Amino acid sequence: MGSETTSASLAPFSEKGFYLSEFRGRTLAIAARAEDLRAPAPLEAVLKELEANPTRVVLVSTEPGALGSLLATTVLPSGSGGVGLEGAVWRQLRRSSRVGLVVEDAPHFAPACREIALRLAVSKWIWIDPQGGLRAEDGSPRSFVDLEELQALLRRELPEESPERCSLLREVEAALAGGLVAVNLCTLEGLADELFTYAGSGTLFTRERYVRVRRLGLDDYDAADDLIGRGVAEGYLAPRSADEIERVLANGFGAFVEGRYLAGIGALLVHEPSHSGEIASLYTLTRFLGEGIGGHLVRSALDHARASGCRFVFACTTAERVEHFFEREGFRRVDSDAIPPEKWRSYHAPRRSRLRCLRHDL
Ligand SMILES: CC(C)(COP(=O)(O)OP(=O)(O)OC[C@H]1O[C@@H](n2cnc3c(N)ncnc32)[C@H](O)[C@@H]1OP(=O)(O)O)[C@@H](O)C(=O)NCCC(=O)NCCS
Known part of the structure; x- marks a missing residue:
């Protein structure tokens, strides 16, 4: 036999592959209210890509029914603030690449998500919202905002945003100030572009602009x-x-x-x-x-x-x-x-x- 050896060649480079390699072996948290997951196909497609990568996902929503069809695994009550969340999630993620958490207290969904993301110290917190990322007053997208800029925006109370969105943005601020490196805000339809493209579709918030x-x-x-x-x-x-x-x-x-x-x-x-x-x-x-x-x-x-x-x-x-x-x-x-x-x-x-x-x- 000759000295030929077979070698596993890497898949050709792709923009999506570039981001998947960044996420490989990490855990992302994705949060969406149940009413925003009525047509979850775009999320299902992203979850499949992440699972095959592999990337672990903590999916947080307001109703068990919204998560059940996406996860086919146990959905845990978040028991936000309770003990044992970290261990329970870790245990579940050793069996499956996805875990669902339900925050029953819908009015406090955003603060509960922030607390979960911080307690688990996930690599990224992705917030799905029908309004997508932030926009400037002239309507142009703000695709990259750091903590300092977010704080400045919140100081002037963002007249272009609803009070509900402002309180969500305050949670994003608290998450970054608390040590999370990155938060993404995008629509359900824009999720794949937000995660896997150079342009993104929503807003990437980072702790620093370093x-x-x-x-x-x-x-x-x-x-x-x-x-x-x-x-x-x-x-x-x-x-x-x-x-x-x-x-x-x-x-x-x-x-x-x-x-x-x-x-x-x-x-x-x-x-x-x-x-x-x-x-x-x-x-x-x-x-x-x-x-x-x-x-x-x-x-x-x-x-x-x-x-x-x-x-x-x-x-x-x-x-x-x-x-x-x-x-x-x-x-x-x-x-x-x-x-x-x-x-x-x-x-x-x-x-x-x-x-x-x-x-x-x-
Ligand atoms: C030229 C280029 C590298 C500038 O990068 P950048 O990270 O946006 O640069 P900065 O943020 O430091 O400066 C932005 C300024 O660049 C200018 N600019 C040039 N092209 C721009 C674009 N497509 N979008 C926004 N600003 C652009 C603007 O004057 C802008 O100033 P403004 O914000 O006051 O309008 C970028 O526009 C680019 O990648 N262009 C395509 C490739 C290219 O032309 N390369 C140069 C060949 S040597």
Whole structure:
């Protein structure tokens, strides 16, 4: 026999797979009032995905009937505040990947859910609400809100939200202040998108806005490659050959919110002959657009360029909005001949004519 070996190859990268790997082996809490689970098909589909992953789920609702059909396992009374909840849930989750908890006291559903999520210290608390995530006064979605911003919103009493939603948001605040890392608020129909897509469908609340930028490692390359592909398809990023993409990945860095949620990527390509650095493949995930992630990535690239002895850093874009973004980060618009000539070797000529070139002298 030859020396052939069989190897288990990983499934091709997908956005959903990216999030499933984040949830693998963890426990999520999903809370929904019984009246919001009358047509539970979207939740059933998500529960199946999580079970196969595997991810454990604590499902909390107001009536045993709403949970029975989804769980096919024991539904425990939450006995909110009582002793033994943690042990009872743990025991149940060793037998099955889902457990149901019923909070009979419907008017106190939100505080009871917050208490359950905190006592069990779950990785995420997902709140299903027919109104979905928060919206700004102009109706645009607020897809990412940290604790400080939530507290500021609550101080001005959110006239656009009902008193019931405001009290729910106070529970979200208490959960984050109490130590929970993340809470999601979305509709039942938007649940899969909220959990498994870069854009999300509702609002992700996190305890902090702390953003860490670090070099991409091998385990980040699939996600980064996928994001670059999106940027190219959307027309924001220039198409690159496979070799160029590998160079971008090897010199790439990512911004992670709270050290764990990938929010954006970029790369600094050093051009030795001209002692310059090119910011390449800068891309912020939809959910985090306009939240300062691009700024973190650019400043980190500038630091890295200084440390590498670059004399200047440049970037090219076809979008006016992105041009202004770079100007705010201290870049100035220059002619394309102020960019190192090696950049233009084999560059797609029609795209070059549409480019806005930006340069930051160090
Ligand atoms: C350019 C980009 C990385 C900025 O990321 P970001 O995380 O939103 O950046 P910041 O939050 O630090 O700054 C946001 C500012 O960027 C500008 N901007 C550019 N494109 C934007 C977009 N699609 N949505 C929102 N803001 C955008 C706005 O001027 C915004 O300022 P404003 O909030 O006052 O309107 C991001 O828009 C992106 O991924 N664009 C697509 C890819 C691309 O063009 N890359 C650059 C090629 S080098």
